[in-house]
Amino acid sequence: NAGVTQTPKFQVLKTGQSMTLQCAQDMNHEYMSWYRQDPGMGLRLIHYSVGAGITDQGEVPNGYNVSRSTTEDFPLRLLSAAPSQTSVYFCASSYGSPGHLYTEAFFGQGTRLTVV
Amino acid sequence: RKEVEQDPGPFNVPEGATVAFNCTYSNSASQSFFWYRQDCRKEPKLLMSVYSSGNEDGRFTAQLNRASQYISLLIRDSKLSDSATYLCVVNARYSGTYKYIFGTGTRLKVLA
Numbered sequence: 001n002a003g004v005t006q007t008p009k010f011q012v013l014k015t016g017q018s019m020t021l022q023c024a025q026d027m028n029h030e031y032m033s034w035y036r037q038d039p040g041m042g043l044r045l046i047h048y049s050v051g052a053g054i055t056d057q058g059e060v061p062n063g064y065n066v067s068r069s070t071t072e073d074f075p076l077r078l079l080s081a082a083p084s085q086t087s088v089y090f091c092a093s094s095y096g097s098p099g100h101l102y103t104e105a106f107f108g109q110g111t112r113l114t115v116v
Numbered sequence: 117r118k119e120v121e122q123d124p125g126p127f128n129v130p131e132g133a134t135v136a137f138n139c140t141y142s143n144s145a146s147q148s149f150f151w152y153r154q155d156c157r158k159e160p161k162l163l164m165s166v167y168s169s170g171n172e173d174g175r176f177t178a179q180l181n182r183a184s185q186y187i188s189l190l191i192r193d194s195k196l197s198d199s200a201t202y203l204c205v206v207n208a209r210y211s212g213t214y215k216y217i218f219g220t221g222t223r224l225k226v227l228a
Contacts, residue, residue: 035218042120043216044218059215098148098207099207099213101147102167105205109158110158110159112157
């Protein structure tokens with residue numbers, strides 16, 4: 001049972017480069033989301049999706065794009081990397097959205113991204 | 117004021133001790149409350165949900181106080197393996213959409 005799989009685990013980018021963080025889940029969850037975690041701050045929502053073909057912005061969407069062509073996959077694309085995007089990125093999935101009572105979020109192992 | 121506030125710690129306690137963490141939240145319409153555990157350089161994992169009546173899972177007890185808008189986590193008989201960061205998570209509604217709001221975490225170190 002793989003759960004939520006994120007790749008890569010580590011990445012170093014140069015300013016201006018683009019890349020895609022991959023996220024896949026095998027639990028048939030409708031709701032998927034991307035967070036970034038920075039020291040001294042809670043996880044902050046970047047983008048989320050309530051199902052295939054539907055995405056929306058979270059708290060800190062600037063500089064990131066997402067797509068959801070299948071239920072399983074929810075890639076996060078950095079358009080033009082900046083040092084401010086140095087962070088740990090987590091993908092998460094859940095059976096329902098946060099509005100569903102006590103819906104557990106399952107997280108991927110995270111991607112440590114450094115932009116130099 | 118942060119939406120979810122936690123004491124960052126660290127709480128350094130000896131093995132076998134009892135330790136308690138509190139978390140306050142600002143959105144009175146929040147409906148779901150959780151404690152997640154995050155080990156160093158790992159992903160968060162659900163420790164327990166926090167229900168209105170309070171709930172217990174082995175050495176862990178969670179309480180919810182809606183009137184004062186805080187939740188608590190009590191760990192009895194602390195083990196070395198309990199050393200981790202404990203994240204308080206609540207849901208909150210913004211522009212008609214619910215989102216999870218994460219606290220910054222409380223770090224626990226259990227000492228031999």
